[in-house]
Amino acid sequence: SKMTVKAVKMPCTSANVYTKVPDGGWGWTVAFAFFVVEALTYGIIKSFGVFFNDLMESFDETNSRISWIISICVFVQTFTAPLSTVLSNRFGHRLVVMAGGLLVSAGMVIASFARSVVDMYVTIGVVSGLGYCLSFLPTVTILSQYFDKRRSLVTAVASTGECFAVFSFAPAITALKEQIGWRYSMLSVGVLQLGITACGSLLRPIVIREQEEVKAQPPEESTETKYMLENEQTCTSIESIDSGVDITTSPSNVPGKTKAEPKSEEPKQHGQNPVENNSTPPEPKTKLLDFSVMRDYSFICYAFFGLFATLGFFAPSLYIIPLSRSLGIGKDHSAYILSAMAIAEVFGRIFAGWVLNKKPIRKIYIELICVILLSVALVAFPFASGFWGLMICSVYFGFMLGTVAGTHIPLLAEDDVVGIERMSSAAGVYVFIQSLAGLAGPPLAGVLVDTTKNYSSAFYSCAAGMVLGAVFLALVRPCKTGLCHQQQQQQQVEVEESTAGPPPELPDDFIDMDIGKAENSGKGSDSV
Numbered sequence: 001s002k003m004t005v006k007a008v009k010m011p012c013t014s015a016n017v018y019t020k021v022p023d024g025g026w027g028w029t030v031a032f033a034f035f036v037v038e039a040l041t042y043g044i045i046k047s048f049g050v051f052f053n054d055l056m057e058s059f060d061e062t063n064s065r066i067s068w069i070i071s072i073c074v075f076v077q078t079f080t081a082p083l084s085t086v087l088s089n090r091f092g093h094r095l096v097v098m099a100g101g102l103l104v105s106a107g108m109v110i111a112s113f114a115r116s117v118v119d120m121y122v123t124i125g126v127v128s129g130l131g132y133c134l135s136f137l138p139t140v141t142i143l144s145q146y147f148d149k150r151r152s153l154v155t156a157v158a159s160t161g162e163c164f165a166v167f168s169f170a171p172a173i174t175a176l177k178e179q180i181g182w183r184y185s186m187l188s189v190g191v192l193q194l195g196i197t198a199c200g201s202l203l204r205p206i207v208i209r210e211q212e213e214v215k216a217q218p219p220e221e222s223t224e225t226k227y228m229l230e231n232e233q234t235c236t237s238i239e240s241i242d243s244g245v246d247i248t249t250s251p252s253n254v255p256g257k258t259k260a261e262p263k264s265e266e267p268k269q270h271g272q273n274p275v276e277n278n279s280t281p282p283e284p285k286t287k288l289l290d291f292s293v294m295r296d297y298s299f300i301c302y303a304f305f306g307l308f309a310t311l312g313f314f315a316p317s318l319y320i321i322p323l324s325r326s327l328g329i330g331k332d333h334s335a336y337i338l339s340a341m342a343i344a345e346v347f348g349r350i351f352a353g354w355v356l357n358k359k360p361i362r363k364i365y366i367e368l369i370c371v372i373l374l375s376v377a378l379v380a381f382p383f384a385s386g387f388w389g390l391m392i393c394s395v396y397f398g399f400m401l402g403t404v405a406g407t408h409i410p411l412l413a414e415d416d417v418v419g420i421e422r423m424s425s426a427a428g429v430y431v432f433i434q435s436l437a438g439l440a441g442p443p444l445a446g447v448l449v450d451t452t453k454n455y456s457s458a459f460y461s462c463a464a465g466m467v468l469g470a471v472f473l474a475l476v477r478p479c480k481t482g483l484c485h486q487q488q489q490q491q492q493v494e495v496e497e498s499t500a501g502p503p504p505e506l507p508d509d510f511i512d513m514d515i516g517k518a519e520n521s522g523k524g525s526d527s528v
Contacts, residue, residue: 015205020148026204027146030139031154033199035161037097037139040193041104041132043165045070046317050173054182059117069120071442076129077136078435084137085428093138094203100134101196103127108190112183135196137431138203141424144413145206148420151410152363156353159406163346167339293418293426297479302417303433304472306408309371310437311444311465312378313405316397317341318442320381320390323455329387337390341398348402356407363407364416364477370403371470377401378463382456416480437465 016026048070055066087096107128114120140155147154169189176185293299320341324334352370356363377397384393409427412418418426445458 015207017207017209019209021146021208022206023147023150025146026206027143027154029202030143030146030204031158033202034139034143034155034158036199037135037196038159038161039165039169040196040199041136042162043169044108044189044193045073045132046162046166047169047173050170050177051182051186054177055117055120058182061117065117067442069117069124071439072121072125073129073132075435075439076126077132078431078438080130080133081137081431081435082428084133085141085424087134088138088141089424092205093142094200094205096134096138097200097203098197099200100131100136100138101194101198101200103131104135104196105131105190105193107131108193109187112187112190131196133431135200137427139199140409141427142203142206144410144420144423145208150357151413152356152407153353155410156349156356156406160346160349163342163349163402166342293422293429296418298416298476299412299418299426299430301472301475301479302412303430305371305469305476306430306434307437307469308465308472309404309408309469310434311441312374312462312469313401313441316378316381316401316459316462319445319449319455319458320394323381323459324387324390326455327385327390329390333387337387337394340391341394341401344395344398345402345405348399349406350402351399352403352407362416362477363411363414364473367404367407367411368470368473370400370407371466371473374400374404375463375466375470378459378466381459416477441465 016022018025052066055061055069059066084096084100107123107126110127111120111123114123140159143155143158144151173185173189176188180188294303317338320338321334324337329337352366355361356366374397377393377400380393380396381390384390409430412426412430413420413423441462445461448457448461449455451457
């Protein structure tokens with residue numbers, strides 16, 4: 001009754017069928033694809049600032065109007081997350097990611113010929129934004145399906161693609177602009193993003209066969225052994241049963257064998273049958289727009305955590321340079337502070353993956369500790385003075401940001417939240433809820449800065465959102481196994497008791513009647 005990890009040999013375009021989560025195999029190729037997709041999606045978004053001055057000069061627009069390009073892009077990317085999940089479950093992750101890569105590339109290429117900032121809103125904001133959603137979310141979802149014990153570590157390491165992209169793309173695009181101009185540079189970036197389509201072709205579907213089918217064999221073997229020992233009609237051993245030898249002397253063997261043989265032969269003869277059979281359990285995933293996961297109290301709390309925590313994800317990257325300039329730090333040194341934050345984020349992602357990979361460990365509590373420490377980092381920024389003070393705060397913030405940003409979506413696959421079976425549905429709804437904070441967060445921080453004339457207020461608002469996120473994150477585990485779960489059970493028991501009605505009345509001689517029947521049956525057997 002060994003549980004082997006064995007992939008059924010199938011064509012390249014079909015699914016990999018495993019008896020359990022492989023924790024490797026083709027998953028390493030998927031992890032590499034996710035690394036590249038991260039670099040070509042979030043890496044490009046974070047590096048888009050190198051075009052800001054050129055766009056302001058070419059279109060004669062203000063900084064705020066140019067910044068709306070990325071704001072619209074990020075909002076469309078997160079707002080259309082449920083659509084991405086629906087399409088993935090309908091057409092497969094591979095086709096959706098490949099289509100997303102085409103949209104991302106087309107939007108960026110067409111934007112290089114734009115004549116106004118409104119054209120940028122449509123091309124990069126809407127077209128590329130939709131492509132980013134179709135590319136990123138299905139990739140991280142299928143990566144989580146290929147790994148179990150190593151899921152946190154592999155996802156965290158693969159997610160560093162965006163950090164390495166910021167290091168390489170920003171200076172490379174800047175140097176390219178000096179040679180061929182910003183339009184041809186943007187065109188080159190769009191052509192480079194066609195690599196997302198190539199990565200999408202590597203996302204081979206995965207099917208995990210039901211473990212109950214394999215575990216159901218030991219009871220059958222013990223039953224057959226007992227039957228043979230009692231009747232002494234055969235000398236066949238247990239090993240012959242395991243080897244597939246038909247035993248015709250036992251009547252109970254015939255139905256047992258007819259059930260066991262298709263399980264072992266179907267994957268070999270008909271590679272697609274396991275895929276069709278195992279597609280029935282995830283059927284609820286195709287009904288994503290009903291938001292059925294919202295009935296789970298633990299997911300509701302986790303979604304509110306993502307909503308408020310998102311307020312603290314983007315603002316520091318936007319306001320760290322203005323804050324440093326307001327403190328009298330030069331432009332070059334301010335750029336060093338931002339680069340140090342990105343480097344620290346890489347180490348934070350890797351460290352979080354390494355810690356969450358340890359067993360036994362309650363990952364939701366580790367995430368809570370990281371969120372609390374991230375809140376402390378946001379509060380520390382306004383108290384920093386001078387170059388080295390901001391550098392220390394930025395490194396600390398970048399490290400803690402990496403621990404949270406690289407793990408909060410994969411944690412949906414944990415049983416404390418929704419589990420791997422419903423991760424696809426939950427990820428779409430979760431990112432959709434995040435879009436509200438992603439759109440409102442930067443403008444809210446900007447309003448506070450304009451009102452107070454102090455950049456520190458932006459960091460305080462981010463810290464407040466992160467603290468609220470920590471509160472909801474702390475409620476995820478209790479809602480899964482604590483008071484909320486107990487209340488649900490009590491309500492179910494009360495409903496069952498109210499609908500069951502009073503127990504049936506038994507006759508006075510009920511016990512005597514049963515004893516009499518037992519004695520009569522015993523005498524009959526003795527006479528035989």
